[in-house]
Amino acid sequence: MAGNAIGSGVVVDLSRYMNRIVSIDAASRAAVVEPGVILTDLADAVQQDTGNVLTFAPDPSSRSRATVGGSIGNDACGNHSVRHGRTGDHVVSLDVVLADGTRLTATQAALRATDPGDEAAAVRANQLSAGLKTLAADYMSQFRLELGRIPRQVSGFHLANLLPENDFNVARALVGSEGTCAIVVGATMRLVEVPSSALLLIVAYDDIVDAARDVMTILQYSPAAIEGIDERIVATMKARRGQDSVSELPAGRAWLYVDLDGEDDIVVAAQAKKLLGDLRANGRALDCREVRDPAERKKLWRVREDGAGLSSQLKLPDGSTVTSWPGWEDSAVAPKDLADYLADFRLLLDQFHLVGVMYGHFGAGCMHIRITFDQRTSEGRKVMSTFLTAAARLVVKHGGTLSGEHGDGRARSQLLPEMYSPTIMEAFARFKHLFDPTNVLNPGMIVDPAPVTQQLALANIPARRWQTTFVLHEANSSDDGAFAEAVQRCIGVGRCRAHGSGVMCPSYRATGDEKDSTRGRARVLQDMVRGARSVEQGWASEDVREALDLCLSCKACSSDCPTGVDMATYKAEFFDHYYSGRIRPMAHYSLGWLPRWLAVTSRVAPLVNGALASPLCSIGLRIGGLTTERPLPRFASRRQLRHELKPDRTRHSDVVLVVDSFTKGFRPEVAGAALRVVEDAGHRAEVRTDVCCGLTWISTGQLRQARKRLVRTATALDDGTKRPIVVTEPSCAAALRKDLPELVDTPAAHRVARRVRSFAEQVSAETDRGWTPSATPPSSVTVQTHCHEYAVFGAATQRRALESVGIKHVREATGCCGVAGNFGFERQHYDVSMAVAEQALAPALRADPEAVVLTDGFSCHMQARQLIGNPAPSASLHLAQILDPRTRQEPHR
Template sequence: MTDCVGELAAMGIDVDTSTRRRAEYSFDASNYRLPPLGVIFPRSVDEVVHTVRVCAAHGVSVTSRGGGTSLAGNAIGRGLVLDFSRHMNAVTSVDESARTACVQPGIVLTELQRHIQSATAGRLTFAPDPSSKSRATVGGAIGNDACGNHSVRYGRTSDHVVALDVVTAAGHRLTATGDGVHATDPTDGSAVAAAAQITADLRALTGEHLAEFRLELARFPRQVSGYHLANLLPENGFRVARALVGTEGTCAVIVGATVSLVPVAPSAMLLCLGYADLVDAARDNSLILRYSPAAIEGIDSLIVDTVRHLRGPDSVVGLPAGNAWLYVDIDGEDRAEVEARGADLVADLQRAGRLVEARVVADPTERASLWRVREDGAGLSARLVDGGESWTGWEDSAVAPDQLADYLVAIKALLAEFGLTGVMYGHFGAGCMHIRIDFDQRTEQGREIMSRFIRRAAELCVRFGGSMSGEHGDGRARSELLSLMYSPAIMAAFSRFKRIWDPLGILNPGSIVDPEPLLDNLSLAGVDGRDWPTSFDLTPSHHVPVAPFVHAVQGCIGVGRCRAPSGGVMCPSFRATGDEKDSTRGRARALQEMARNSPTVADGWRSDDVMESLDLCLSCRACSTDCPVGVDMATYKSEFLDHYYSGRRRPLSHYSLGWLPTWLELITRAAPLVNLLTRGRMGRVAARMGGLTPHRTMPEFASAGRIRRELSAAGTDGDVVLLADTFTRGFRPEVAGAAARVLADAGMSTECRTDACCGLTWISTGQLSKAKQRLAKAAEVLDDGTDRPIVVLEPSCAAALRKDLPELIHTEAARRVARRIRTFAQMVTECAENGWRPHHRLPDEVTVQTHCHEYSVFGAATQRRALEALGVAEVREATGCCGVAGNFGFEPDHYDVSMKVAEQGLVPALRDTSADAPVLTDGFSCHMQVRQLDADRSSQHLAQLLDRSADG
């Protein structure tokens, strides 16, 4: 195998065989783990051709990969993994008149849809929309024959594939079309001969199995298991391209695709239907289908409860009464006709007697909230409110839609027989159910139960005439079971089809044909059972037989939302680099390998691989909210850094910025002199001495006199505790004065406290002993026996006191203080709800850079809610991290990434903000980044905007 890598390197093809990279690509979103030999990020079709030819010569397997979101284990392999998402991700052309687009395999589906809608002025789109569409790629959708939420209307990916450009296992470039297979380059004689031979072999295969293909394949819309050989039948036109869809990379490497586009309906309406349970909902399936909906999607209350637990009570809005819900999307050319059809449907459902309540979801925010719950289903159902876990394995079965209710009754009975719990959601209109089950994969007994259940479930599905895969593919999860579903003749035809394309068996071996046992290579099996003591309390509420730290990092199940190029805040460093290493998932995988103590990532807390993986993590905390499973990488990074640097010399920035509260106590006494020394050339020298980048403008330190003057606006006793945190005192004490005046105007007296520190700078740099000292003192002084709100002006300090304090200081006092913490925006919202309004006119337009820590700990809409409650008409949000994130943006090695992160949300927002519109930056890091980006633009804290004295 090393000869293979060496030969490719000699050709100029970069094969990453580092232990860290192999750890990242040992997993997809399934239950499986398989470390590869190495990873390649192809830049061209020629690189793919050379790679496949060299691998064939050396007997090394090749696995194609897009977003790595496979739930069946078909995006991992022992040989070389080709990740197309990084470079081969372009739309090469859009032909609106022909309604087609030519694309490379690595483009993310939402990016493809955005490009097409832009190119056609919103008239056309690419229809398949799986829930993972924000990170899944076209190549992956073709590999699995993915479907999505609107498959009732638009079918599967195979229904939208016109032609596929592929590289065969022999290294030939061929194009499969709707009526055959041809050489991509007709002047390439060997490719022409290969196409002719494959064509002859495929026609012979079809001719010998006409009856079996007609009787056993393509019986209902979601029959995805196995190969789609019915497309080769004469009556279907010998559609070789569609026969290759769903082959999971086992027959050819896809390097390009021509896909068909569909018109976007001018009018659409979302109906949300509430039911007592999912079985009742499924009973109405046939009735709803009579009204030609574009989508019928189902979820149950377990998922909704999890969302609200993870993201707050306002994260799911618009649901009618019930314990299970259907989303029914009705569309058409005419709005009135769509509304009438919806009203008729609801009336029919009410007459049927199972519907509890129906709502037309007209508000765009409510619609987005509801669809996000459905689209995050795979992750949300993995870790539930009670701390329990659920896993894939039997998550993708499908039956004919009119059989779904009876199938659900039977599968629920089977779950009860085995003492298992299944969290259910899915594409009801297509009869496809996603069921995540609380299998215990960590113990031999649990794995044995899992194996027996899956086999029984497969037999049950076959009795209903169903398919074991409805869109996720067979992969390592179901390929072993295909003989239960298909006759020996069909199984032989599958094997022969693969050999026609891949006679050496080097393309993604282990899936569909010649599968490995479904319990082999489970990622949770064989994990080192040792304890991993941590400062943070990571103990799960639900008992699991592993150390709390191991359980925490195993929370990442690979759904890959952190790889989404837009939406939410997570993960800013991945969006800046496009490297799996810099995604939350990539970091979690490195930590999981560390916890496994595998040869891939060795040395435990001293692992340089993990250190490298965590290097560009901004500790923005967004993953703790945006990740459907709630992976909290900022906490894991802090814990890791604490152990990694134990007894070692740290970077200079850990001493300069990490100890900032201590230095500020000294600097305020000589602030004018220090400010003079930190300007100009001397400032750059001082920055280098402190391990900081000379490219960033240094902040001005507040003098002791200035701090005293500003804090005098607050009293020594009051209804509210106003905590003047380190950043507010040290850099902008005027914010504390403004906040005290605003709260006084709202009828609340304030007590200003300056004697508590949240320890944030020590937490973010992993100096947890010092952080705990500060936090213990904070808990002691702030736990005053009252329930008064503690208003913290710096959002990151508020987040540390709300979240980190009880996780690091395990006392009732710490928990009491944490419950009392408010951000200033939260307090303003409470005042507005009680009738208070500022006496001066607020601007009609405000741009807000919400601090990432406020976003993740207190809610994404905290700032918006406060401003809208006070009557601000237009609130423009710079959605995303500002890029500074505490010490990160001040460190020399991180400055460039910091500025790239700013380009994601903050820079466009500033560009769209008029010169006279206020820019709010409650977070000091955000304030500094705005200053860095535009020296002529000032930004202010919400308290300053609301302070009437600011008007003069």
């Protein structure tokens, strides 16, 4: 996560296959797992197996994608480490493989062969045990004096565990060794009890140092967590995800999250009341909120948990954006020394003219600090190196550690001599050599490291112009450098690898392959702009094309990714260059030019529909690069559209209703319903069927064609009014809101984009001003969350609209439907498309087969019809159809 773990060599990803939970034993409070198990999966499985009595405690912010093996490797902690400590505190035993292939098991008191019948392994275990005991004896006094002094002392190897008073605990000595000694292939982990009552306090302060000074008062109440954030993260969250994302925070410039728990609600509430009294008496807290609702708690925790990503692209008070980087990512001191350390650290930042954002585990004295280093220039790297040395000396002066969680890695190992004596550094080298005498495993980590600034990825990037059609506004970049800046937003946080939350990266969820994650694709693009040999062909690189091939262009990463990576935009830009002068896949013509074909099919729809029902259809589909396994929709005629939209209602209109190509061509009944709903809300609509958002050209990377259409659309819709522009298809609304101003960077385009609303957004706006639909909506629906609407208009847009019209039970299929425009219709992508459908939509449909199915997007509509097994259009409906005044007396499906 901090960019300090992986160097050149063979990278072993254990999360794809070695991810079994072997057993859960409530009696012994232990779980046996493989190293690729995701932390949240383990916690969920334990809670389900034990009736929510036990859980797995370590909960780093990355727990939705972090593995048990990775957490052992860097001794991960988490938000509740005040209560539960580090991963090492929960290790019972480890099964490991050494560099020479020997399989050993390290326990709390011994080291033995994993297979009792493996005589060679038994000999190696005895030799290694003897060497470790000699090591502990030789350095006993130094281990006691220098190691294990504060709760978060993660730097170096944890050799104090080898001391006699710690029972020669080899398993815990290996925790935090960062893959330098052995590869973990199995682990037995300790489980803890789940408290029955919990209460979150959000305490606001004027200053982050003031917040730190209250930590010792809070610790007297035995909280489960004390986490802190500063105003820069909150400002960035507001800019990225809107004011609603932080609306529950009390007014202030720094905040502490305090989790109190116990077995009785009344006792916990009384404890909170007494704590707040003490904090008021201290005179530093500005305000406080008590948060009991689980949904609110989850929303607030996300602000803290997304800190690493949010802090990489900081919004400053003057509205400017600056890029920050790791390097001094997670230093730690004793909690009692935290305030003084932070005060001195801010002075150090000022001395070097650097900006740092501060957040982290205040209750454990561990701070995540990202800093505006300039890693590109030699002068900037010199400043970074000098600063890091000064920072190391400062934290040591305060009795602290360079690393309190993520490990030393390639970012801080060079600085370890600032913290430890030569004797301890010698002991570290001996420990590494005992396990890995040939120096095969993660060389250069902790022992014999390279200088901190020697292998920075941003150093000495070759100068190259990356001219783009999209206008990308990136911090500290010229127009021709914006693409390179944009793809380097990814800092490896890996939320795109999460399986249990958000919409982002459906293709990774389908394949489990890192190359199909947003992060994997970003890494390949970063290699491209950095001039790596593997992708040195740049825009013509086949490797980059392959990495982007399974991207569904769902846009969810642009909102779910904490750093704001927008892979759909990068893919469209790359494809535009890659296919310049090349023959494109046939689907780029058959589907990419769909609005053009629909202008023809609308004139001869009966003939086209007849041809689709004939045996010749499959041949045509193959020629067009389309799958024969997905039923095609019936094409609509001009007469059908005229029937839905007559008579003309353009005079004195106060709303513009844009009927997109998909609705015109396949769902004209939606156009009529949308018009009637707008009128039911008291408006007169100007209906526009003559404009195009260019989406099909954008998604296939035909940006010049897209831009031509968008120029015409901007000119047509920029009419000098502020009338809302309501678009029936969510993906088209999203394209007009986001892609239009990025492809047509003119005042007219920006004015039009600001007026655009999705249909669901318009419904919420109408109910907010008091409108009640004439139609009686169903009491419950299953809604396919539309990816583009989720990303561009907000995650809760559809749910908010449904609840606002009185629909009480909303089952959300939160995840991509799998069709995603052209993707699911392309022959080579059909299998992945259906695998994506199984992530959310298919299970939601099976959960309530009788529910009304809401699919505002045409792609979602087609996928739902196929999954339901009903080709009738009424098998899934648009929001306009369930609110259509015509249906007020007609029961829904």
